[in-house]
Amino acid sequence: MTLGEAPSAPGPERWLxxxxxxxPLSGAGTGSGRRRQSRGARRRxxxxxxxxxxxxxxxxxxxxxxxxxxxxxxxxxxxxxxxxTTGARLDDTWCRFLAERxxxxxxxxxxxxxxxLLPETARRxxxxxxxxxxxxxxxxxxxxxPVDAYRYFRDELGVRHVQYIPVVERIGEPxxxxxxxxxxxxxxxxxxxxxLVAVFDEWVRRDVGRQHVQIFEQALTAWTAxxxxxxxxxxxxxxxxxxxxxxxxxxxxxxxSPGNRFVTSPHGEPGLDYLCAGYRxxxxxxxxxxxxxxxxxxxxxxxxxxxxxxxRYEHERQAAPNASASGRxxx
Ligand code: SF4
Numbered sequence: 001m002t003l004g005e006a007p008s009a010p011g012p013e014r015w016l017x018x019x020x021x022x023x024p025l026s027g028a029g030t031g032s033g034r035r036r037q038s039r040g041a042r043r044r045x046x047x048x049x050x051x052x053x054x055x056x057x058x059x060x061x062x063x064x065x066x067x068x069x070x071x072x073x074x075x076x077x078x079x080x081x082x083x084x085t086t087g088a089r090l091d092d093t094w095c096r097f098l099a100e101r102x103x104x105x106x107x108x109x110x111x112x113x114x115x116x117l118l119p120e121t122a123r124r125x126x127x128x129x130x131x132x133x134x135x136x137x138x139x140x141x142x143x144x145x146p147v148d149a150y151r152y153f154r155d156e157l158g159v160r161h162v163q164y165i166p167v168v169e170r171i172g173e174p175x176x177x178x179x180x181x182x183x184x185x186x187x188x189x190x191x192x193x194x195x196l197v198a199v200f201d202e203w204v205r206r207d208v209g210r211q212h213v214q215i216f217e218q219a220l221t222a223w224t225a226x227x228x229x230x231x232x233x234x235x236x237x238x239x240x241x242x243x244x245x246x247x248x249x250x251x252x253x254x255x256x257s258p259g260n261r262f263v264t265s266p267h268g269e270p271g272l273d274y275l276c277a278g279y280r281x282x283x284x285x286x287x288x289x290x291x292x293x294x295x296x297x298x299x300x301x302x303x304x305x306x307x308x309x310x311x312r313y314e315h316e317r318q319a320a321p322n323a324s325a326s327g328r329x330x331x
Pocket of ligand 1: 243244253273276280
């Protein structure tokens with residue numbers, strides 16, 4: 001299975017916060033990548049994202065393509081590369097080159113073949129010092145083990161970047177019939193919230209600045225912007241149901257994912273994200289630590305200091321009952 005074929009995950013372009021061109025390593029689409037490059041190349045730093053499709057691409061062709069891309073950017077522009085791949089062809093030769101060019105390699109954990117390949121590929125990348133970004137689909141079958149999964153990638157595979165993708169699969173003829181039925185594999189809103197909350201609670205206590213979890217870092221960006229400009233309007237918000245437009249966490253949630261907006265809001269409006277209740281619960285939960293991190297960043301400090309703040313707060317909270325108990329005992 002290639003990344004682009006993953007049945008329950010969005011297309012690769014939606015997975016990537018890509019500033020520059022997206023370049024399929026095989027098949028059609030190189031032309032559009034080149035068009036996008038002309039826009040992205042105006043930036044001082046440009047990210048080129050390479051998609052490893054079904055057709056085998058030999059190492060020599062890949063190296064030539066990377067060198068060609070680097071030769072065609074504006075002088076002074078720093079090029080960063082990202083590669084999305086199954087990992088099937090990443091032998092030591094590839095890995096040495098990826099390390100030399102400072103690639104961030106995206107690996108999917110979706111599908112049996114991908115999951116089988118992933119641990120060995122991640123370890124090989126780690127041995128060569130190549131950054132690895134795992135795309136982890138969260139479905140009904142794995143959503144109840146959030147921290148185990150998070151620690152596995154962090155501690156056993158040494159993965160520093162993770163993107164969690166909620167699996168939402170509509171069944172029947174949903175679009176024509178306006179149906180809202182979903183498959184048994186679909187993650188439920190409360191599961192999605194519990195998964196994110198559990199991982200966040202681990203991350204915010206020990207991994208801020210060390211582990212990169214896309215939804216947390218995007219949320220921090222939203223909180224930091226919202227601190228400066230409350231509730232900034234987002235493109236496309238006018239098409240969201242009123243329930244979203246009045247939502248206190250719209251600035252972070254953005255109304256969820258367009259592909260999942262197929263349920264009706266409590267006010268009877270269509271177009272609400274199936275996972276809305278999960279997003280609300282999650283964004284409510286992270287509000288305080290996000291405010292702390294945003295304040296730290298605003299004052300020129302490191303967001304990772306939030307870990308000290310939380311540790312001190314929890315220590316004081318634990319000590320408080322003992323203190324009052326001993327106070328009572330001595331009075
Ligand atoms: S949490 Fe729900 S209501 Fe709020 S913006 Fe997201 S989808 Fe809309």
